[in-house]
Amino acid sequence: MAKARHHVVVVGAGFAGLELVKELKGADVEVTLIDRRNHHLFQPLLYQVATTSLATSEIAWPIRHLLRRRKDVRTLLASAAGVDRAGKRVLLDDGGGIPYDTLVVATGARHAYFGHDEWEPYAPGLKTLEDATTIRRRLLLAFEKAETEPDPERRRALLTFVIIGGGPTGVELAGTIAELARDTLAGEFRSIDPREARVVLVEAGERILPAFKPELSAYAKGALEKLGATVELGRPVTGCGAEGVTFGGVVLPAATIIWAAGVAASPAAEWLGAEADRAGRVKVAPDLTLPGNPDIFVVGDTAHVENADGSLVPGVAPAAKQQGRHVAAAIKARLAGEGEARPFRYRHGGDLATIGKRAAVTDLGWIRLTGRPAWWLWGFAHIYFLIGLRYRLAVALSWLWIYATGQRSARLITQGDADGGNDGRA
Amino acid sequence: MAKARHHVVVVGAGFAGLELVKELKGADVEVTLIDRRNHHLFQPLLYQVATTSLATSEIAWPIRHLLRRRKDVRTLLASAAGVDRAGKRVLLDDGGGIPYDTLVVATGARHAYFGHDEWEPYAPGLKTLEDATTIRRRLLLAFEKAETEPDPERRRALLTFVIIGGGPTGVELAGTIAELARDTLAGEFRSIDPREARVVLVEAGERILPAFKPELSAYAKGALEKLGATVELGRPVTGCGAEGVTFGGVVLPAATIIWAAGVAASPAAEWLGAEADRAGRVKVAPDLTLPGNPDIFVVGDTAHVENADGSLVPGVAPAAKQQGRHVAAAIKARLAGEGEARPFRYRHGGDLATIGKRAAVTDLGWIRLTGRPAWWLWGFAHIYFLIGLRYRLAVALSWLWIYATGQRSARLITQGDADGGNDGRA
Numbered sequence: 111m112a113k114a115r116h117h118v119v120v121v122g123a124g125f126a127g128l129e130l131v132k133e134l135k136g137a138d139v140e141v142t143l144i145d146r147r148n149h150h151l152f153q154p155l156l157y158q159v160a161t162t163s164l165a166t167s168e169i170a171w172p173i174r175h176l177l178r179r180r181k182d183v184r185t186l187l188a189s190a191a192g193v194d195r196a197g198k199r200v201l202l203d204d205g206g207g208i209p210y211d212t213l214v215v216a217t218g219a220r221h222a223y224f225g226h227d228e229w230e231p232y233a234p235g236l237k238t239l240e241d242a243t244t245i246r247r248r249l250l251l252a253f254e255k256a257e258t259e260p261d262p263e264r265r266r267a268l269l270t271f272v273i274i275g276g277g278p279t280g281v282e283l284a285g286t287i288a289e290l291a292r293d294t295l296a297g298e299f300r301s302i303d304p305r306e307a308r309v310v311l312v313e314a315g316e317r318i319l320p321a322f323k324p325e326l327s328a329y330a331k332g333a334l335e336k337l338g339a340t341v342e343l344g345r346p347v348t349g350c351g352a353e354g355v356t357f358g359g360v361v362l363p364a365a366t367i368i369w370a371a372g373v374a375a376s377p378a379a380e381w382l383g384a385e386a387d388r389a390g391r392v393k394v395a396p397d398l399t400l401p402g403n404p405d406i407f408v409v410g411d412t413a414h415v416e417n418a419d420g421s422l423v424p425g426v427a428p429a430a431k432q433q434g435r436h437v438a439a440a441i442k443a444r445l446a447g448e449g450e451a452r453p454f455r456y457r458h459g460g461d462l463a464t465i466g467k468r469a470a471v472t473d474l475g476w477i478r479l480t481g482r483p484a485w486w487l488w489g490f491a492h493i494y495f496l497i498g499l500r501y502r503l504a505v506a507l508s509w510l511w512i513y514a515t516g517q518r519s520a521r522l523i524t525q526g527d528a529d530g531g532n533d534g535r536a
Numbered sequence: 537m538a539k540a541r542h543h544v545v546v547v548g549a550g551f552a553g554l555e556l557v558k559e560l561k562g563a564d565v566e567v568t569l570i571d572r573r574n575h576h577l578f579q580p581l582l583y584q585v586a587t588t589s590l591a592t593s594e595i596a597w598p599i600r601h602l603l604r605r606r607k608d609v610r611t612l613l614a615s616a617a618g619v620d621r622a623g624k625r626v627l628l629d630d631g632g633g634i635p636y637d638t639l640v641v642a643t644g645a646r647h648a649y650f651g652h653d654e655w656e657p658y659a660p661g662l663k664t665l666e667d668a669t670t671i672r673r674r675l676l677l678a679f680e681k682a683e684t685e686p687d688p689e690r691r692r693a694l695l696t697f698v699i700i701g702g703g704p705t706g707v708e709l710a711g712t713i714a715e716l717a718r719d720t721l722a723g724e725f726r727s728i729d730p731r732e733a734r735v736v737l738v739e740a741g742e743r744i745l746p747a748f749k750p751e752l753s754a755y756a757k758g759a760l761e762k763l764g765a766t767v768e769l770g771r772p773v774t775g776c777g778a779e780g781v782t783f784g785g786v787v788l789p790a791a792t793i794i795w796a797a798g799v800a801a802s803p804a805a806e807w808l809g810a811e812a813d814r815a816g817r818v819k820v821a822p823d824l825t826l827p828g829n830p831d832i833f834v835v836g837d838t839a840h841v842e843n844a845d846g847s848l849v850p851g852v853a854p855a856a857k858q859q860g861r862h863v864a865a866a867i868k869a870r871l872a873g874e875g876e877a878r879p880f881r882y883r884h885g886g887d888l889a890t891i892g893k894r895a896a897v898t899d900l901g902w903i904r905l906t907g908r909p910a911w912w913l914w915g916f917a918h919i920y921f922l923i924g925l926r927y928r929l930a931v932a933l934s935w936l937w938i939y940a941t942g943q944r945s946a947r948l949i950t951q952g953d954a955d956g957g958n959d960g961r962a
Binding site: 166251258 | 573574575591592593594596598600601604607610611612613614632665666669676677680683684723724725726926927929930933937941943945946947948949950951
């Protein structure tokens with residue numbers, strides 16, 4: 111019998127986990143990839159599912175299929191519930207356990223409400239496909255309910271859409287919802303004019319897109335306003351409920367609220383008994399291992415990783431992929447007996463955000479773009495990063511159609527709202 | 537003030553209702569189209585969503601959008617709950633009411649379990665998008681659970697898929713599930729071989745596709761068997777449960793059961809206080825009016841309509857569309873004072889059914905086809921009947937991709953199973 115090969119267990123098939131598994135190709139290891147979903151989600155485009163531009167299946171791809179040719183990889187649909195560090199096993203929620211030689215935790219993040227979990231039913235966040243179809247349903251239902259609402263004040267609230275958080279997701283949501291109302295839905299109703307919808311982006315800080323240069327933030331604000339959206343700066347939200355959103359001490363009546371303001375890491379820090387930052391991220395050593403546990407790596411949105419200047423590595427797809435690649439190289443080097451792992455160093459490639467279908471901001475460091483050139487760059491970059499020709503063709507078709515006609519193809523209201531929310535109650 | 541125009545209220549935006557509204561174009565009427573869903577569903581391809589071939593949004597199109605240019609039509613997202621015939625109002629479930637001059641009831645059908653509603657959690661039917669995503673989830677989960685199931689008997693049950701009912705939907709489901717297992721999923725698992733999955737089509741009658749000529753039924757049975765499916769004839773199902781399907785006095789252990797055996801009309805007969813057949817369909821006069829109520833028409837799967845020879849008009853899309861056109865013509869003739877409505881006469885265009893991606897049976901009366909020519913005819917006919925270039929392009933892309941690569945693009949497990957079922961319990 112052959113000697114058992116080194117077994118790498120990866121929990122989470124997001125950008126970090128999947129990249130790691132790809133980079134382990136050819137290494138003398140067996141890999142088990144555990145995820146509680148059967149699909150890898152291309153999260154940067156999730157807001158497009160929420161706003162009816164893309165179908166769910168265009169940005170969610172079966173993990174098993176992506177890795178079908180890798181006979182060294184076993185894909186497991188299962189929920190991790192803990193880690194037995196002494197016994198070197200990942201514990202599953204069905205009572206089972208998976209032994210590992212090296213463990214990589216890449217379980218991502220959820221949205222967080224800064225101690226106000228009671229806001230969640232009224233202001234859903236956007237992390238999973240179900241989050242996206244929930245937001246899509248609420249958006250479309252608000253227009254449908256407004257069409258039959260006789261009371262002008264309630265109609266106004268139904269046609270008010272508030273997005274909380276001025277990062278790229280918030281900006282992209284606000285721009286697309288404004289376009290949805292003014293372009294896609296215009297002319298389809300008889301009692302209301304969807305173009306009268308108010309789209310309000312609320313950001314507690316002094317500018318939107320704080321990761322960008324101030325002039326790009328200013329451009330993005332102007333581009334949003336040109337689309338008919340309103341940007342509210344400098345006043346943090348102090349309440350979300352059936353009546354609407356409270357900020358600056360005033361309630362803005364709104365039936366639809368979307369949370370794009372904060373994330374918290376998955377409970378991996380608890381599983382590992384590890385030190386975490388305020389957002390629940392595991393504080394890792396410079397080589398991305400759990401301090402004192404060279405056989406455990408923590409990567410992606412689950413990890414608190416600092417740059418040399420003390421700033422935090424951002425929770426974006428390129429950072430997650432770089433960490434995945436770093437850990438794959440570290441595992442290979444270790445098996446080859448090449449000594450200590452090198453510290454991870456994040457290389458910032460640039461920042462991109464779109465505002466509707468004709469404007470975007472791009473900062474690649476050496477070049478900054480706005481407007482249409484930035485939009486096309488954004489579009490091509492995202493098509494490039496999709497996996498597989500089939501999905502590239504489908505997304506390109508969807509985008510070209512929206513670009514040419516303004517019509518979005520995934521305008522579905524599906525599944526009942528089991529989570530309460532304030533559909534039509536505001 | 538202008539005299540109020542004749543108000544036609546249509547309940548249900550399926551094939552019959554939508555065709556009726558289209559045909560009323562230019563007539564001197566106001567139309568209100570009520571549906572409890574925001575989308576028209578292209579039901580003949582729903583089984584392709586259930587079997588991961590098409591995305592939900594490829595076959596479900598916003599009704600409001602389809603009718604956006606018809607300023608005489610008001611689309612209403614609402615649930616009808618009854619009809620006040622004396623007051624000439626449709627009653628909505630939110631307590632409201634919509635007055636009508638002419639009412640058309642086109643509320644379709646649901647699947648029916650012939651007095652065994654307790655089978656439904658174990659053997660879901662296929663009528664709505666949610667039905668399709670439920671079946672899709674169960675199909676894919678069965679393979680995932682089999683991958684980790686140590687007990688060979690339970691693994692066998694997890695890899696057994698039973699479809700009850702040998703009509704076109706049952707045949708198409710069986711063929712596609714067999715292909716999914718043998719072609720799409722083959723090679724993606726490590727512990728199981730998906731090609732060992734058993735796909736069993738159970739039909740109580742003596743042959744599948746009873747609406748077709750016997751030689752086409754025989755061909756279809758052979759084509760299914762060539763794909764690796766089993767066809768069980770002549771023994772009605774007497775039980776569905778966590779343990780599997782019982783027919784011929786024997787239990788076939790199966791974790792996934794799909795019901796394609798029977799339908800029952802929507803509760804419209806109750807609303808109307810009308811005489812119904814055993815399947816709940818309203819018995820209509822030859823001109824499709826409710827007997828004694830010339831201002832009420834009942835069409836599509838909700839109506840029991842007899843041909844001249846006493847046979848029943850089938851519950852298929854072409855029959856529904858013909859009825860919609862007939863009623864539109866009747867309303868226009870009546871408003872023009874052209875006397876009594878003529879009786880509806882169903883013209884049978886033909887029967888089509890596919891078996892996987894390379895075979896089909898087609899009977900157009902004057903010509904019968906099998907194999908690839910029938911498959912291509914089936915494909916082009918369905919692309920033709922889709923509404924809008926956007927959806928035609930998307931579906932054509934999806935099909936060509938499956939045809940060329942065997943890969944299906946909508947392999948998503950989404951939403952938890954709130955309805956019990958026997959996921960992994962069998």
